[in-house]
Structure formats: structure tokens, C-alpha cells
Amino acid sequence: MDQGINRREFFNTSAAGTICMSSIMRPVSVGAVEAAPRNRNGMTKTRIGKVYLGRSSPGWPTPTLNLEEDKQRIEAEFAKLGDAFRDIEFVDGGIVSINREIEPVLEKFKDVDGILAIHLSLGVGPLLIELLKLGIPITLFSQPYSGHEWHIIAPLQKQGKKIDVFPTSEFSDLATAIRPFRAIHRMKEAKILYMDAREADPEYVKIIKDKFGTEIKTTPYQLLPDAYHSVDQEQVMIEAKRWMDEAEKIVEPTKEEIINSARMYLALVKMLEEEKADLITISCLGLGLMQQGLAYPCLGFSRLNGMGLGGVCEADLKSSMTHLIFQYLTGKPGFVSDPVVDLSNSTIIHAHCVSAIKMDGPDGEQCPYIIRSHLEDNLGASLQVKMRIGQPISMARLIGSDIMLFSTGKIIDNPDSERGCRTKITTKVEHVEKILENYSCGLHRVIFYGDHTRDIKRFCRFMDISVLHEGEENLFDVPGLEWETYIHA
Incomplete structure (x- = not known):
């Protein structure tokens, strides 16, 4: 009972x-x-720069690549995820293929919380380097067969650059890719x-x-x-x-x-x-x-x-x-x-x-x-x-x-x-x-x-x-940890 x-x-x-x-x-x-x-909050929307990076006639992923068609295909996937982006304001950077096209994009992106760079083809490494000059966090969203630039991300991270790569075949991961930008913005407010x-x-x-x-x-x-x-x-x-x-x-x-x-x-x-x-x-x-x-x-x-x-x-x-x-x-x-x-x-x-x-x-x-x-x-x-x-x-x-x-x-x-x-x-x-x-x-x-x-x-x-x-590393000698025998909570 x-x-x-x-x-x-x-x-x-x-x-x-x-x-x-x-x-x-x-x-x-x-x-x-x-x-x-x-x-209560009146929190503002998270502003994310969205730019498509791809070279004309790149060879990889295909010599017949149509950048505009690829962009429209991915934009349709964004539309399906509308609810996931209801607190997001995307700042459109369009398609960037050559270095001289990046300058107006840098100006548009100077006040965003993060940049979502969508990988369309091989050869976009120099464009990423230009975007990094803003000092704003960047996530490279890279589908299989987009290009090989994923392999330069770790070296850039080692240099202290605020960049990450999200290699995936799932378009639903577009919503996952922008999570850190949302958190960064909301913590500010x-x-x-x-x-x-x-x-x-x-x-x-x-x-x-x-x-x-x-x-x-x-x-x-x-x-x-x-x-x-x-x-x-x-x-x-x-x-x-x-x-x-x-x-x-x-x-x-x-x-x-x-x-x-x-x-x-x-x-x-x-x-x-x-x-x-x-x-x-x-x-x-x-x-x-x-x-x-x-x-x-x-x-x-x-x-x-x-x-x-x-x-x-x-x-x-x-x-x-x-x-x-x-x-x-x-x-x-x-x-x-x-x-x-x-x-x-x-x-x-x-x-x-x-x-x-x-x-x-x-x-x-x-x-x-x-x-x-x-x-x-x-x-x-x-x-x-x-x-x-x-x-x-x-x-x-x-x-x-x-x-x-x-x-x-x-x-x-x-x-x-x-x-x-x-x-x-x-x-x-x-x-x-x-x-x-x-x-x-x-x-x-x-x-x-x-x-x-x-x-x-x-x-x-x-x-x-x-x-x-805590379960993998030896933390005894890590600076910044508190080893006092009484610390509140």
C-alpha cells in the first residue's frame, strides 16, 4: 500500500x-x-554570417559543379529547419569564389556572433584565411565530397585560430553547427x-x-x-x-x-x-x-x-x-x-x-x-x-x-x-x-x-x-585548479 x-x-x-x-x-x-x-529578456537574436565558399570549375568534387544550384539545394534544407533557427538572424554573404569577393563580406560580417562557412568545393583555403582575419568564430560545414579543406583546420587551431569544422552528410547538423554561436551570444546578454x-x-x-x-x-x-x-x-x-x-x-x-x-x-x-x-x-x-x-x-x-x-x-x-x-x-x-x-x-x-x-x-x-x-x-x-x-x-x-x-x-x-x-x-x-x-x-x-x-x-x-x-587526464599540475581543502560547494 x-x-x-x-x-x-x-x-x-x-x-x-x-x-x-x-x-x-x-x-x-x-x-x-x-x-x-x-x-522577460528581450534578448536579441544571434547574428550569424552565412557564406558559401566554392571555386568555379574546381575539378573536385566535379568539373561540372554549379555553385548557384548547390547553394539553392542547401538553402532548401535550411528552410526545412526553420524552427531550429527562430532565434537566429542570418547575415547573407552569398557565394564567394575568389579573394576579391571577400572584402564586402568581411564588412558585412564584422559584428556577427559567428560565421557559418558552407563548403562547396576544393580550393577555398585562402578564403577561410581571409575570413579568419575578423577574429570571429568560424565553423566550416563540410559535406562529403565538398573538398579537402577539412584537413587544414587542426593546423589552424594549433595556431590559435577560432575555427572548427563540421564534416557531416546530415543536413540537420546545420542546426547543431551553430549551437556555440547561440551560446556565445546568449551568455553576453x-x-x-x-x-x-x-x-x-x-x-x-x-x-x-x-x-x-x-x-x-x-x-x-x-x-x-x-x-x-x-x-x-x-x-x-x-x-x-x-x-x-x-x-x-x-x-x-x-x-x-x-x-x-x-x-x-x-x-x-x-x-x-x-x-x-x-x-x-x-x-x-x-x-x-x-x-x-x-x-x-x-x-x-x-x-x-x-x-x-x-x-x-x-x-x-x-x-x-x-x-x-x-x-x-x-x-x-x-x-x-x-x-x-x-x-x-x-x-x-x-x-x-x-x-x-x-x-x-x-x-x-x-x-x-x-x-x-x-x-x-x-x-x-x-x-x-x-x-x-x-x-x-x-x-x-x-x-x-x-x-x-x-x-x-x-x-x-x-x-x-x-x-x-x-x-x-x-x-x-x-x-x-x-x-x-x-x-x-x-x-x-x-x-x-x-x-x-x-x-x-x-x-x-x-x-x-x-x-x-576528469576521467582521462592527470590534473595535479594544471594551473588554475583549486586544491584547497575547503571550497564552498
């Missing part, structure tokens, strides 16, 4: 106050509550709200602003209770009912605690909207939210993370930055975790009381969940989320502004234990001992659905960030 109470019984059970059921049973769109913070008893480290705030363009703003605590007590009660009840209706069961929390968690979510939405921010990170325990008569933001963070925004525990700016980078790069939210290593079976258990229920992103399927209390103090409401068994994952953390710790694994279990934070996943990893030996830079790591090795390497190459694989 289910030891948790039935959701219908739960919602109809009396609590500390009386709930007006009529206010939540009317047909009001819950989606409207979700949509509001998405529209992103804003993080930081809430703790003390201000964010000004040195860290500066290096992040200088490197990514991302603003980190220390937010006064009083704004949170002000927002909490000013949200619309009808929307609070809609949100609370949604959480309860969609839960597998409810264990510890009272009805009032779930309602308060819904109120906290709407308060977070309000703050993000007013500040035109994308993510908020709060020292939830350190600020004593429950003792102040508020609620933990666990459910609210979960909702934000599944909406394309962000909520991160423990005023953790490193994990916040990691979350945003991958969110903009892959469309998937992060699960900030306290890892637990188990050498007996080559696994790492990742545990925390906050997890998105839409780990595939806003349009993905929803994970099953149980509403639980926050583990350490058995107060408030949090989630025990059951993630997808067999799902490949990436584990990452941005250190400073120029190191990305990274590894991969696969989810093999959702442990159901009263020890450790509420949401737990067991991940099978290769070289778990090497990860243990290399572990530095604080406890937290951020988990994302999918193996994002290629995407993060391309993004980091363009941003001059070193990708360090």
Missing part, C-alpha cells in the same frame, strides 16, 4: 488555513504562469541574481563579465520576502495544484508547505522578470528562509530549470555559469549535485534536493517525481525525481573563466534511500578512480542529459577555455 497519501485526499484535507477551491478549479491556463519569465549574506566576489564578477559578458548582480535579501508576499493568490493555488496533481505521491510535506513552495516559485518569477535576469542562485539554508517564515525554493528552482531559465542552490556561481552555458548550448538544464563515488562498481551517485523535472528541456518529456521534504532538516517541500535509466549524461563545472571540468557517464539507477539528498541517480563511468584522484575545485558538479563532448569542446575552443576530462 502506498504510504504517501492520495493526491485528491491531500488537496481536500484541511490545513492551517482555508483554501478557496473555486479559485483554482476554473479553467485557467497554467502554461501562462510558465511563459511569463521566458518573455545573460544576467544572474546572487543572494547570500555577503556580496558576490567582485573579482569573480569582473572576470565573468569580461570573458562572457554575463552580469552577476548581488540582490538584497529583502526583495525575496517582498516578492513572496505580493504574488497573486489565484496563481499560487494553480501552481500548487499542478505540483500535487502531477506527483506520484506526497510523503512528508503538508498542503500548506506545498502552497508556500508555489508562492516562492512565483516570487522567483517576479524577481527574474523585474530584474530581466535568467537565473537566480540563493543561499537557502544560510539565509534561514524557513526560519524567516518563507519557503524553500526547491520546487521553484525545478520549474525554472525546466523552462529554459535557472535556479541554483547554495549561492553557487560556478554551477550557475555551467548551467547557463549548457542550457544555451544544448537546450537542456543542469542538475547540480553532491557526487558520491563508489569504487566497488565504478559508479558515481549524484544527489541533491533540487532537480528539473524536464531534464530534456522545456519541450521534453517530464520525469516522474515524488514530493518530499528537504532532507537535511526535514522541512518544506522538495522533489525526488526519477530520471531516465540508460540515459547518457555529461558532468561539468566551469572553474574561473578559462577551465571546464568535464566527463561523461550513463544513468543506471534511481536509488530510493533515506540517506542522501532526495533526488539521486547512479551513473556508470569509465575510469572512476581517475576522477577520484583528480577531484578538486569544490564538491558540486552539474549533470546534463546527453553526451555533449563535441558541443562543449567547440564552444570552449571559441571561448579560449580549456576542457579538462
Whole structure:
């Protein structure tokens, strides 16, 4: 028998106050509550220069090559992928065949976020060299039989040039090829709200602003209770009912605690909207939210993370930055975790009381969940989320502004234990001992659905960030890592 109470019984059970059921049973769109913070930003479109590179009568791939026909063929494929480019503004560079045609293209491209160069024929190396003079990231999209210029990319990278190649026969990879440009652009316009008893480290705030363009703003605590007590009660009840209706069961929390968690979510939405921010990170325990008569933001963070925004525990700016980078790069939210290593079976258990229920992103399927209390103090409401068994994952953390710790694994279990934070996943990893030996830079790591090795390497190459694989490399002597015995989170 289910030891948790039935959701219908739960919602109809009396609590500390009386709930007006009529206010939540009317047909009001819950989606409207979700949509509001998405529209907060006024983020501009990512501007990408698009240019076709090919020589007339090149010999390879064929002496009868018609550049205009090839361009139209590929443009038709772009049209099929329209939804993938709805936030992209392509700056048309046309077809470039000879060096003197590149000058007007360079002028048009001088302010773009990235350049997508589409490879049509052999002999375009000199044209790529000219494009590189802009110092703007370039991806060469190269189909089989386009030409042999793919083989000069590694030498150019060794010279420090911001260029990559995407050799593929799949036209759907056009959307994949531009992901780093989107992430670079969105990070320039992103804003993080930081809430703790003390201000964010000004040195860290500066290096992040200088490197990514991302603003980190220390937010006064009083704004949170002000927002909490000013949200619309009808929307609070809609949100609370949604959480309860969609839960597998409810264990510890009272009805009032779930309602308060819904109120906290709407308060977070309000703050993000007013500040035109994308993510908020709060020292939830350190600020004593429950003792102040508020609620933990666990459910609210979960909702934000599944909406394309962000909520991160423990005023953790490193994990916040990691979350945003991958969110903009892959469309998937992060699960900030306290890892637990188990050498007996080559696994790492990742545990925390906050997890998105839409780990595939806003349009993905929803994970099953149980509403639980926050583990350490058995107060408030949090989630025990059951993630997808067999799902490949990436584990990452941005250190400073120029190191990305990274590894991969696969989810093999959702442990159901009263020890450790509420949401737990067991991940099978290769070289778990090497990860243990290399572990530095604080406890937290951020988990994302999918193996994002290629995407993060391309993004980091363009941003001059070193990708360090915790499970493969010896990191003891790498400058910039933090080996202190106590580092927050």
C-alpha cells in the first residue's frame, strides 16, 4: 500500500488555513504562469554570417559543379529547419569564389556572433584565411565530397585560430553547427541574481563579465520576502495544484508547505522578470528562509530549470555559469549535485534536493517525481525525481573563466534511500578512480542529459577555455585548479 497519501485526499484535507477551491478549479491556463519569465529578456537574436565558399570549375568534387544550384539545394534544407533557427538572424554573404569577393563580406560580417562557412568545393583555403582575419568564430560545414579543406583546420587551431569544422552528410547538423554561436551570444546578454549574506566576489564578477559578458548582480535579501508576499493568490493555488496533481505521491510535506513552495516559485518569477535576469542562485539554508517564515525554493528552482531559465542552490556561481552555458548550448538544464563515488562498481551517485523535472528541456518529456521534504532538516517541500535509466549524461563545472571540468557517464539507477539528498541517480563511468584522484575545485558538479563532448569542446575552443576530462587526464599540475581543502560547494 502506498504510504504517501492520495493526491485528491491531500488537496481536500484541511490545513492551517482555508483554501478557496473555486479559485483554482476554473479553467485557467497554467502554461501562462510558465511563459511569463521566458518573455522577460528581450534578448536579441544571434547574428550569424552565412557564406558559401566554392571555386568555379574546381575539378573536385566535379568539373561540372554549379555553385548557384548547390547553394539553392542547401538553402532548401535550411528552410526545412526553420524552427531550429527562430532565434537566429542570418547575415547573407552569398557565394564567394575568389579573394576579391571577400572584402564586402568581411564588412558585412564584422559584428556577427559567428560565421557559418558552407563548403562547396576544393580550393577555398585562402578564403577561410581571409575570413579568419575578423577574429570571429568560424565553423566550416563540410559535406562529403565538398573538398579537402577539412584537413587544414587542426593546423589552424594549433595556431590559435577560432575555427572548427563540421564534416557531416546530415543536413540537420546545420542546426547543431551553430549551437556555440547561440551560446556565445546568449551568455553576453545573460544576467544572474546572487543572494547570500555577503556580496558576490567582485573579482569573480569582473572576470565573468569580461570573458562572457554575463552580469552577476548581488540582490538584497529583502526583495525575496517582498516578492513572496505580493504574488497573486489565484496563481499560487494553480501552481500548487499542478505540483500535487502531477506527483506520484506526497510523503512528508503538508498542503500548506506545498502552497508556500508555489508562492516562492512565483516570487522567483517576479524577481527574474523585474530584474530581466535568467537565473537566480540563493543561499537557502544560510539565509534561514524557513526560519524567516518563507519557503524553500526547491520546487521553484525545478520549474525554472525546466523552462529554459535557472535556479541554483547554495549561492553557487560556478554551477550557475555551467548551467547557463549548457542550457544555451544544448537546450537542456543542469542538475547540480553532491557526487558520491563508489569504487566497488565504478559508479558515481549524484544527489541533491533540487532537480528539473524536464531534464530534456522545456519541450521534453517530464520525469516522474515524488514530493518530499528537504532532507537535511526535514522541512518544506522538495522533489525526488526519477530520471531516465540508460540515459547518457555529461558532468561539468566551469572553474574561473578559462577551465571546464568535464566527463561523461550513463544513468543506471534511481536509488530510493533515506540517506542522501532526495533526488539521486547512479551513473556508470569509465575510469572512476581517475576522477577520484583528480577531484578538486569544490564538491558540486552539474549533470546534463546527453553526451555533449563535441558541443562543449567547440564552444570552449571559441571561448579560449580549456576542457579538462576528469576521467582521462592527470590534473595535479594544471594551473588554475583549486586544491584547497575547503571550497564552498
